[in-house]
Amino acid sequence: MDIILEVEPTVGWDLCPAEILIIIFEKLDITSLRCCSLVNRRWKEIVYDICEFKELWKEFAEDGVANCAVMHRSKSLLSWKDLYFNSLLWNNIKSTTINKINEIEKLIIKSIFVYKDNIIIVSSTNVEYYNVESFQLVGAISVTCDCVEETDDMIVVGSKNNDYYRITLFGKLDNSNNLKSIEKHFLGETYHDACEVSRSWRWKLHNNACYLIDFKSILWRAYRLDNTWHVKSLARYFGVYQDAIENSISVMHIYKQQDVFVSFKFGDLMRVDRNAIEFRRVHRPEVPTHVITGPIIDRKPYKKGLDKFNAFLSAPFGVGFDAEFTEHDLVHFYYDDPTLSCGMQHGEVVFLGYDDGRVAIILLKNYTEPVRIINIKDFEKYALLDPAVTGLDVCEVKNKHMLFVKTNSKMYQLLIEYPDNLIREQTELWG
Structure with a gap:
């Protein structure tokens, strides 16, 4: 029954x-x-x-976008809400269309840098500012240098001399004549809110501060507070690469506001211990966390030089990475490819440039293979003599992205757009 x-x-x-x-x-x-x-x-x-x-969108974005949304915020004028939703769009990068909308050709293009809604182009003769949406020239100065970058508080001008940089930090003035004042400074007129570091091997802007490693292997942090420059030493490196540190550092990464990591070309990853005022090794070069060779993940011992590009990602909860990385909630990615010419990390998205003009877009959470690959040669009618990609940057515009790709003589502005039905669906949900 x-x-x-x-x-x-x-x-x-x-x-x-x-x-x-x-x-x-x-x-x-x-x-x-x-x-x-x-x-x-x-x-x-x-x-x-x-x-x-x-009104929690600022906290929501800082928690949900990689590295507290510092990179995204510096390369956009979007609200915190729109910035958060734009960061989610990258997960759908496979469904996008990528088209060239503008290009600039110079005899030599030394560097590019996106700040807010401007792209800064440093050539062999001057520095030009273009609006990323209209692509209209909005400012130019006749200054000979190698790179210009900005934060909300400062403009940083770097001039390379042999292996080191002379870095000059200019505090932003209350008026709009910052560029002309900088131009006059290099012509001999004193800029009253400037700070100069004569010999720096590596430097990085992060969250309104400039981190520099000088010729004595000392890491400095320079920032402005109440219109006054503050320059503080954070640590000194005493390791085996001290005598050749100018040729040893690969990448400096600032994590969670002020946690500094330095990657060396020979594999070591160092973390700045501010209590001991020194660099401490996070892991040894014999057992890197991840080494990515093309689309293949290789966990075998690896000792070759790492001089191109490194990327970093917050470790997800419950993922069994090496113990030393669990402590810092950070995963370190090496990219080993002889044809790799440059790289750029934008939150959890990595852009890799290659000697043959390719640009690979990788989502670090799905790091096994690129989700998109484009080639700047596809945007040209005639063959390029030198297609090697030497610079990359990104700007966040509502519901789309701008990708800037630089060679030695050209810069391409590429528009990354999503299907209308995807944007419509997301807009209905986001409001």
């Missing part, structure tokens, strides 16, 4: 009234709240309503 038991259906979270969910969600920290937005569409809509009502 069969016995049939009838069980009353349990009440699930999908039946929970929105009012109850709001009460619960409002008691959560920002990371937990963001995780709730990933459960389903209903929860996502409620979480977004809370962010809108309580």
Whole structure:
């Protein structure tokens, strides 16, 4: 005799009234709240309503975008809300169309840098600023240098002399004559809010501060506070590469606001210990966390020079990476490819440039292979004599991205667009 038991259906979270969910969600920290937005569409809509009502988009973006959204914020004029949603779009990069919309040709292009809504182009004769959307020239100065970069507080001009840089930091003036004042400074007129570092091997701008490693292997942090320059030493390197540090450093990375990591070309990854005022090795070169050779992940011992590009990613919860990386919540990626010419990390997206004109776009969470590969030669009617990619940068524009690709004599502005139906669907959800 069969016995049939009838069980009353349990009440699930999908039946929970929105009012109850709001009460619960409002008691959560920002990371937990963001995780709730990933459960389903209903929860996502409620979480977004809370962010809108309580004006939490800044905290939401800083928690949800890689490295507290510092890179994204410096390369966009978007609101915190739009910036967060733009960062999510990168996950759909496979479905995009990428087209050239502008290009500039010079005798020599030394560097490019995106700040907010401008692309800064340093050539052999001058420095030019172009608006990224209109591509109109908005400023130019006759200064001979190798690179110009900006933050909200400063303009940094780097001039290369042999293996080192002379770095000059200019505090931004209250008026709009910063560029002309800098031009006059190089002509001999004193710029009253400038700070100069004569010999620096590596430097990096991050969150309104400039980090520099000088010829004595000392790491400095320069920043402005109350219109006054502050330059503080953070640590000194005493390792085996000290006598040749100018040729040993590959990448400097600032993680979670002020945690400094330095990658050496021979494999070592060092972290700045501010208590001991020294560099401490995070892991040994014999066992790197990840070495990526093309699309293949190789965990075998690796000792070759690492002089092209490194990338960093926050370690996801529960992922079994090496113990020393679990401590810092950081995964370090090496890219080993003899044809790799440059690289650029934009949050959790990496752009790799190659000698033959290719640009590979990689999502670090899916690092096994590039999600898109383009070639600047496809945008040319005639063959390029030198197609090697020597510089990359990105600008975030609402619902799309601008990718800038530089060779030794040309810069291409590429527009990355998503399908209309995807943008429409996301807009309906995001509001």
